[in-house]
Amino acid sequence: MQALSPVETYLQDFHQRQPGATTAAFAHLRARSSVADYASSYAALAAYVPQPTVPLTVLDLACGDGHLLKLLSDRQGPSLKLIGVDMSQGELDVARATLPGHVVLLKERAQELSVETGSIDCVLSHMAMMLMDDIEQVIKEVRRVLRPHGQFATVVGRGFLLGDVSEILLGVLLPILKEEGTWFRFGDARTRTIDGWTELLARDFENLQFEDLDVDWDPLPHELWDSLTETYDIDRLSAPSKTRLRERFIHALSDLQRSDGTIRTGWAIRLIRAQAKP
Template sequence: MSVLSPVESYLQDFHQRQAGATSAAFGHLRARSSVAEYASSYAALAGCVPASAAPLTVLDLACGDGYLLKLLSDRQQSSLRLIGVDMSQGELDVARATLPKEVELLKERAQEMPIETGSVDCLLSHMAIMLMDDVEQVIKEVRRVLRPHGQFAIVVGRAFLLGEANQVLHKVLLPILREDASPLPFGDARTHTVEGWTELLSRDFEDLQFEDLDVDWEPNPDELWESLTETYTIDRLSEPAKARFREELLEALSGLQQSDGTIRTGWGVRLIRARAK
């Protein structure tokens, strides 16, 4: 691989320490939109791959611990050739231990994949492309490996937490971030909006579809805190800042607890689908 940027170096370190954090957060939670409901945000992506007897090559970009690839492998669809690409050896080690040997796993950056031009029928990615450096090069590489009319489907972030918990989180967190955390520029601002994605994709893709999903979750305060510690923002805080944030956040969240002690919240994500021109 090429020399890593500061963002890539941090992400590689995080996923070495916290392999499987993304699937732990999203894999067990149902996702719903105004038009559909899915077993999870991963299942929404898996559903973009046709259940066909025809040979299909599916690439999971930033495959992490292989959760999405396992969903596809469990179909027992013999026509599928599955490939996972990730730059984290820690994640790939977990994936290798979980997946059948037929699934190919490659330690590479998204900006330069050792995959034959026009060889992929479906390219999927879960909660990753919005974090990547030089997203225009990533999209160019995605289009290169896809066949004409190949399917592109990704899940990206839309809102950190859902509901009132998100307002509480930001009210407590922002002053601490200003004092403690040095900025680390994750991704491209255009990946935050439908308009930005349309600008990024329209040259090489058509039939763009956007579906906003709410990943519903009702944790107790301690469960919410544990999940937040496995996010990039909180992970980068100093230990004193984490301790302060935990104390202030749990106090602020107490007013949102339901009668059983849980908090109604979740994660906001966006499912984007397109077809290569």
């Protein structure tokens, strides 16, 4: 595997320390759009894979702890072959301990897959592609491994927190990030817009579809804070800065609390679907 970039090095370290963080944040929350309601953002991707009546091979790119693969394997379809790829050994160790033995797991970068050309019917990816270096090479690899007319679907962030909470968090977080000088941007800016994704996919894919999803959540302040500590920008702060941020953030949330103490928020994400050109 090629030497990791600084961003990849950090991501690998984070997921070694906190495997399953993405599953913990998203697997228990419903995801809804103007046209559909899903049990979770993972379920939105799983729904894209048909019940196979013929042999079908699915690749989960940046599979993490294997939650999406588990949803698919629980279907018990005899013709479904599952492959997971991730660059974090910590995540893959958790996946291996929870998934059936027939699920293939590979420690690889998305930019250089060992998977055979034209061998995959469907490539899925959950909350990862907007973080990846050299996204054009990633997309080339996705197209390379897909069969003609193969399906591609990914869930990516389209923002951050829903509602007024987002503005409050940024108001207290940005000054601290500037003080520490630890902030850096992950991935390619084009992955944050529909126009950007259209540009990235247009050469090798057709029938592009975009579905904006809201992952609704009504946490108590301490539950929201605990979840935010497993986001990358906050994870990278020093302990004193985390303490200052928590105090300011919890205080600022008081005006948003409802009678039961909870806060209306959630995550803003986007489901993207496309078909490989023949």
